[in-house]
Amino acid sequence: MTDRTDKYMGQALKRKEDPRFITGAGQYTDDFVLHGMLHAAMVRSPYAHARITGIDKSSVEDMPGVHAVLTGEDVAAAGTGPIPVGWLLPELKVPPHHAVAQGEVNHVGDIVAVVVADTRAQAEDAAAMLAVDYEALPSVALGSAALEDGAPQVHDDVPGNVAFRWEIGDEAALNEAFGRAHKTVKVNLRNHRLVPNAIEPRASLAQFSPASGEYLLYTTSQNPHIHRLILAAFVLNIPEHKLRVISPDVGGGFGSKIFQYQEEVIVLLAARLLGKPVKWAARRSESFVSDMQGRDHESEAELAVDAEGRMLGLRVNTVANLGAYLTLFAPAVPTYLYGTLLNGVYKFPAVHAKVTGVVTNTVPVDAYRGAGRPEATYLVERVVDVMAHELGMDPAEFRRINFIQPDEFPYQTPVALVYDSGNYEPALDMALDMMKYPDLRAEQERMKGTGKILGIGVISYVEACGLAPSALVGQLGAQAGQWESSLVRVHPTGKVELYTGSHSHGQGHETAFPQIAADELQIPIEDIDLIHGDTGRMPYGWGTYGSRSAAVGGSALKVALQKITAKAKKIAAHLLEASEEDVEHAEGVFRVKGAPGQQKTFFDVALMAHLAHNLPEGLEPGLEATAFYDPKNFVYPFGTHIAVVEIDTDTGHVKLRNYGCVDDCGPLINPLIVEGQVHGGIAQGAGQALWEDAAYDDEGNFLAGTFMEYAVPRADDLPSFETGHTVTPSPHNPLGVKGIGESGTIASSAAVANAVMDALWHECRIPHLDMPYTSEKVWRAIRDARGAGLGQAADD
């Protein structure tokens, strides 16, 4: 670090990839056309739970263009294995997840059969006509309902619908802490279910070459190597080098494109069976019932404090609804990505959590932006606010006196994690200043009796991202490593290609990664390109999720770049006839210290590395380096978010009026990209708090299957966000960076929820309502509270 200057790191560069996206020149999976390509359409179950008693292929086989109808029997006959789970817990019950249902469907949208035809329209028409007989079975949608005695059984091999029981923390210590409590509060919370809604629906295109036995799969993936590994080794039973997975431009994922899906198996299999390329692209209404969904917890949380308001302990009991099948990371999300974060930013002597993972007749639930950490933050920050209200303490001050202090890092929490670094109070103070917090409280008082009520929600969060030390996650049940790789290839002209196992589907890697490289190599950023998303070109990689790209992928890149500069320096010293110690890499050149003019450019060095006419004795030609970087710990971004809402008491309508936040993700590689991540994250979290709801009825019928029913936030629903940063580097990675991709979502549901409840507490002493705060829910709560005499200053 000493002999280079940061020219690009920290600059708010416009994204290199944006010109192609905003001119419609991006190349997405559905844009690829292969010769002779056929189209697949899925026949999906209209039932939440049913036995398939008959499929009459002849009902559509004669329809125009139809090549084949594939059923579960055909898939089994082809030797295709079930889709495995990538994270195992002790005594985990895993129901088989077949590419096409074999005899039984378990959620609305489950795949019953596949029709392959010459055109998509023909495939869709035939799929709509396929005659399938069902025998409806009893079904259940709510996690807690699935645990009741006599509840419908989703799978025979998951008794009582319990996939796992898991706990963390010292229960005896927690009980002891509660024994000396001055005050306790208990809150029942539902963190309701969400649909990810990436802007590009999932798609896959597969080709099989009988000559070589090789498969090619274009697919919408956040981690093409994981797809290759699972598909080759577990599902198709082929050598993995016989499958090339390309994940080209991808229009967002939010986690939903991490997982191994049924459709990817189906197109690969169909391509082999039919001898022609086969494409499938989801309709939006398919995305609603087939993309893995998020959240869906029912929890009881109990917080204890002493007489000074110091937190003593947190007790949590959560039912996590996993949906009909266990998908890739599903067991990890409500356990190691949730229970371990229940300590929050506070000095808890004891925390104990029990989680019951439950299967139901709903779309599977897996990682969705934040994955477990928004659930933890919402629970902790909501119950902390309820306690602050009960104590009559200002919510910000209640948090402040309980913060872990900066000199206590690394900080061992009672729930396994060791926080790497943090300094929580400056972020809180900066956010309070930014939002003029005392003025807001004064305004809140002034507005009483006007028919509008103001609510101010303050939350302080910490999250664990940058997944993760491989040995650690291995101990916890991961069936994967979590390191990342990078290959840096310098061409003879000094132009550079960076290869990463991280995947960009909106994160701006094509800009941010070259920023890291341009500073390390001290060359213009225009000379550097990032290549990603193709197992045929990368060494290996575990992909992008858990806000890991910068901290892990960026660190791998940094290490590879250091190898390049070390070798380049050797070559430069040789060409300059100086000893390596006398050569410095500064201001874009390699030069002899104290000898002006004695210098070689990066181009000179790159050219000689390839010509190899004059290299140091024993040094290999070429200038290329690969690094495999395994992080030493998670990274722990933190911050304070403040939401301000205005509630119309006549209608219950909640308006998000102001939003401000201070995040600490360590040093910022590109502040513009960070800003974009924060904005998008806030919008998504606010969406959960106020509008979004993947609602099912009790029997598992999906009630929110289109954007006419599922309310995502729109620009005019949101205020301008005010953002700020403190910078506390991570001590354990070479860039010092943390993660920012999920922080907004992790923080904002809780902040907006606390704002709404702050308003309702001040107006009429309502301690808690569940999200989403729809207008009728809020209106009824106010009306009922006033009817019970709880209202202050009735204004009508």
Next chain:
Amino acid sequence: MYPANFDYHRASSVQEALAMMAENPDLKVIAGGHSLLPAMRLRLAQPPALLDVFGLEELRGIRREGDVFVVGAMTTHAQVLRSELPLFPEVAHEVGDPMVRNRGTIGGSLAHADPSADYPAAALALGVEFVIRGPGGERTVPADEMFVGMFESAVGLGELLTHIRIPASVRGSAYEKFKHPASHYAIAGVAVVRHADGEIRAAYTGAGERAERLPLLEERLNAGQPAGEGLVDAANLLGDRFASPEYRAHLVDVLAGRAAARV
């Protein structure tokens, strides 16, 4: 791509459109397509054949005839928004987004009689007249007879809504809407108009199976009383998971009070 197969026809005149409809009763008229096409994409509607009247210039535009504006049925929401019509520009602003407003038409929306659409409340409160042409010639239907039921208007089989006659001047008007959070259609909407002769007319949309006048509100406002409560009976209203009938009835009261305060 996603709809079921259908035939497509385009009419070059109203006369030709009527002739084609007389010949082929399966024809479903499509205007801007912003209600029909989404239903077709979900295969909720599977018309065997469409008759496209969107391009008919004779049905487009707004002209003044004495004390009424005559609005062509294929006039887009965007054109309505920029017009000098009473109340309708304010209402058009509540319809969809700019893309929807550049394509969707006032006639298409009104003939479709979506119970959550915005225009019907304005049409009832303004007392517009609908000019409908069919095989038997032209007839004029008053607003009070236009909205028959859910997705059912007075425009019959083989007929075409060609024009809407709107009073050119009113003393005051207002439309208040409470949006569905996902669709942005009206959970409830109330239009109040003070006509040139001083009479106040009011109507609501969104809350029930069809848009209707609000006689109790009109009575109170014409008597110089406040809007008050209990304007509609919740028992007659729609309910879903976003808004129960009771809540919709309450919203009609709230919105009526707000609209009345503005006229």
